[in-house]
Amino acid sequence: MNQIRKKGKASPASNLTETEENGTAENDLRLETILFLSSSKKNSDRAKVMFILKNIFGLNVREISESTLLSQEAIYKSINRAKASFRLEFENKPISVITKKTGKHEIVTVEEILYAVFNIGFDSFNNKIQSIVNEDLCLEAFAIAKELFKKYQQDSTKNLLALFCFHIGRIPAKIDKGKLVSLFKQDQAKWDKKLMSLGFSYLHKPEKLNRFYIESLIASKYMTANSYDTEHWNEIIKLYELLTKFHHSPIVKLNLCYGLHQANRREEALILLADIEKELPNGHFYYSLVKAELLKVSTPKQSETIMASVMDTMEQTIRKEYLLENGLITL
Structure with a gap:
């Protein structure tokens, strides 16, 4: 965590092509640290998520509260308890030894964290984000999710990447001349067709359905609908x-x-x-x-x-x- 803080936030790629093709040392370090913390047996999954959102991604408690629907007071208490618990549990235990034992449960926890980070970035209520979209945060979640998929090749992570692509692809049309534009009124010519195509390449029906696959399907239907009529809404x-x-x-x-x-x-x-x-x-x-x-x-x-x-x-x-x-x- 100290190494991450010294480096500052991982520099987001200037475009998605670069993010797609080149993982960064910072993102790899972040992923390893998140996996390390996610392996805790002393903290609940909820506590892990809140601690990581605050201390790895630098999100403020208000943003975490809006994402988790928990009170700010409950989040403060949970993060402080988790901090003390992590210290006791992981004292003198090297990260590399623990992350070698990463299993499905840890991967699911990391996916939930990246999903939360992306959503906070895509629909930001932070007054400092004038455009509503914190694109840096979205790209950061995307880059780390790609590292996660490269390491573990999980269908759920692949569909999470599809979901990210579909959403990032319409960011250019979400704000027009400083005005927020609803999905139904966006200029589709401004949607990133390359990202949409990349999203469909990631979209993969798993043997066992998962939430990210279904959410990706929903996003794809919004972006490919000829009209938003009653038939469309009944499918949704x-x-x-x-x-x-x-x-x-x-x-x-x-x-x-x-x-x-x-x-x-x-x-x-x-x-x-x-x-x-x-x-x-x-x-x-x-x-x-x-x-x-x-x-x-x-x-x-x-x-x-x-x-x-x-x-x-x-x-x-x-x-x-x-x-x-x-x-x-x-x-």
Whole structure:
């Protein structure tokens, strides 16, 4: 960890071609350190993830809180306990000896960490990131995921790389003249076709389905759809319903809920929305937007109240401008 800090953050590649073809010593060191910490038998997987997000990737506690849906206080306590536990467990134990024993469990933990890092970068609520996308963080997660795949050749990692490619490929169209642009209105000519092709080359149906394969399928369907009609949304709904069997996340359910709304299955969407509310913190940004959208026709006053509350708490100018100009939900 000291070596990583001395080097500073691993310099992201200037473009994806370079990242794809040349792993860096910093990324290899980061991967080895993450695998080392992930092998801990004294810390829970959740504690490992939070500790690594904070101490290896330098994310702040607020960003970790938004990603994990845990309170900032709980995260502080978990990281401090993990720090003490790691010291006791790994004192005088060389990294290389432990990482040689890396198994499936450690690889899964690293995948979850890289997935979290990428998502925080792709949809950043950090006020310092004016464009919403922290591209450096996205490319960093991509580069380390590629190192992980080179070492262990896991289908789940390959599909994680596919997911990263599909998302990074549309970054050039996500912001236009300083304005946030919804996926449905993006200029597809600006999407990186080479990255989309690379994404499809990574996309691989495993013998046993996993969440990254299903998420990659969803992303690919959004990017290849001829139109976002009811038929499209019903296909998306089926995939999200399948995804809920592999990943019991309220965010997955929220995406499913939005899909139901878009497919004109409003009553199903409202029932699911009521269930999701119990699992998310009060005032969750995307939950509030979905709820406001669902209530816009039936109870417009309540919808307006929710949107006003979102605007009051939103600190990023680019998001405020988007909501004011569109009143829509971004993907």
